[in-house]
Amino acid sequence: MTSTAFAPEWTLGATRSSHRWAQMPGNWDRLNTRALFPSGNRWGIPDLPPASAEPARLVPYNARHAIAAARPGDAVHFFLDDYRFETVWSKPERGLSRCCSVGAALTPDFSLWSNMPLAMQLWQVYRSRWCGAWLLSHGVTVIPTVSWSTPESYPFAFAGIATGSIVAVSTVGVVRDREARALFAAGYAAMLDRVRPARVLVYGTASATCSVGDVPVRAYPSRWAAK
Template sequence: MGTLKPHHRKNTLSQYNLLDYDATRTAGKYNIPTLEPVDHVPTKLQGFNYVLNKPNYSAGVHFFLDDYQFERVWKRPDFYIDKLADFDCVLTPDFSLYTDMPLAMQVWNVYRSRLIGQMMQNWGYTVIPTVSWSLKESYEFCFDGIPTKSIVAVSTIGIKKSKDRIKVWQDGMDAMIDKLKPKKILVYGGHIDYDYKGIEVYYFANDTTERMDKWEAEGQALE
């Protein structure tokens, strides 16, 4: 097997952000980058898609969006991480874990989320881990790299569309709480019937839904 020439190696390391990968700060079977614990609750969350054109620096930045809206953070991390410096805090990117997605892709998305989070912590930011999961097979890796007895963020967007989705979400919450024992949980996107077992929970409304409700109310007022 041949070896990469120096300039090819540098380009490869840069393309996959391996220059920022620290093998001494990983966890689990798949070497998922680890995050340091934090204890911070933002008063408001703003989507990453508004960071450049309508920033609210008093808010924390979330990535509970379609992946295409923040894939650029992985491709140009230094550029976009720099844009997050003045916000209250930042949640780690919520790269999707779909139930019909191959496990290899799910591991890759968990890895990317944690590495970007670790990079942001290296820059001195307050970083809150976003936790997501799919089916029970994902529990082997989807919680790796997240500190125990800390604070985490989860999303309920799209969960209420079916009983099956609710069940997957509830099972994953059970597994997450059992493994991470979080001190506090930020829940973005609305209430789901669930017993959080005495953990402090902070709810944040879906800002897209809020805007749609506002537009609808304004439209009715004009009629």
């Protein structure tokens, strides 16, 4: 898998006293304004170039031994509880090492819950795409992960993903929950219509929902199924 050159527009957050600092203090930029990436949408969600990589295996970000044993063609995934990978946003320099060592990564799957305010859901999508753009700018091959909640999230849930890109989704927690299954099915159909992906990588069970249309699907077993 090859990486794509991707450069951010570097900025510096200024304060009344920042001109006196020889070095920026820790946690000075919690919103990651120092690296703003190109965007063609009204929210400023970073645009990611089309992904063409199809990983041989997916290894979890929090599994150090699995990452150390990763083989060429593998990719890091973030289908985990959010707190297990929050560092890729809060301390992006620290979060780089594991993804760089493998060479490829899916974008972080920050949760979108249907009972979240839309502003929070939008922020989660922004953070996911930003992390993808950040990894790309450091030579990591990136595959966008797509998440959505209710139809109200669709306008921004697919923003920043190039038409025809390979994308990744997760069905973990969906199959056995009737309401979640219905929301997933509706969002999946909307994603196919708007993104028109070349292929969908499914973490978990590739349910009947993922067979809609003629888009090819590749399923990867979740850690529960792999046991």
